[in-house]
Amino acid sequence: MKRITVKLFAYFRDNRFKLEEREISEETTVGDIVDALGIDRQEVGVLMVNSRHTEFVYRPAAGDVLAIFPVVGGG
Numbered sequence: 001m002k003r004i005t006v007k008l009f010a011y012f013r014d015n016r017f018k019l020e021e022r023e024i025s026e027e028t029t030v031g032d033i034v035d036a037l038g039i040d041r042q043e044v045g046v047l048m049v050n051s052r053h054t055e056f057v058y059r060p061a062a063g064d065v066l067a068i069f070p071v072v073g074g075g
Contacts, residue, residue, distance in 0.1 A: 001023045001024065001025060001026075002023070002024060002025075002026065002060075002061065002062035002063075003021055003022070003023055003024075003062060003063070004021070004022055004024060004060045004061075004062070004063070004064045004065070004066055005019065005020070005021050005022075005064070005065045005066070006019070006020050006021075006022055006033060006037075006065075006066050006068070007019050007065065007066065007067045007068070008037075008068055009067065009068065009069045009070065010069065010070050011070060012037075012039060012068055012069075012070055016037065024060065026059070027059070028059065028060070029056060029057055029058060029059050030047055030049070030054060030055065030056050030057070030058045030059075030060065030066060031056030031057065033060075033066065034047075034056065034068060037068075039068065041056065043070050043071055044068060044069070044070065044071070045069050045070050045071035045072055046067075046068075046069040047066070047067070047068060047069075048066070048067040048069075049064050049065065049066050049067075050064055050065055051065075051067075054066075
């Protein structure tokens with residue numbers, strides 16, 4: 001097990017949290033974390049680990065900070 005920090009932005013915080021530390025297994029991917037939070041992957045606009053863009057298949061390391069941003073709409 002390893003500990004990471006998860007940060008949520010905009011409406012992803014609704015009924016969830018802004019910042020949370022989580023224990024994850026070695027096999028856990030960013031996609032697994034998004035799924036566990038009940039966030040639809042289609043709604044994810046940007047995924048970042050330690051301020052660098054990442055993908056759903058990335059496996060965070062101990063101490064990483066995962067930031068999850070929704071798709072930005074407008075018009």
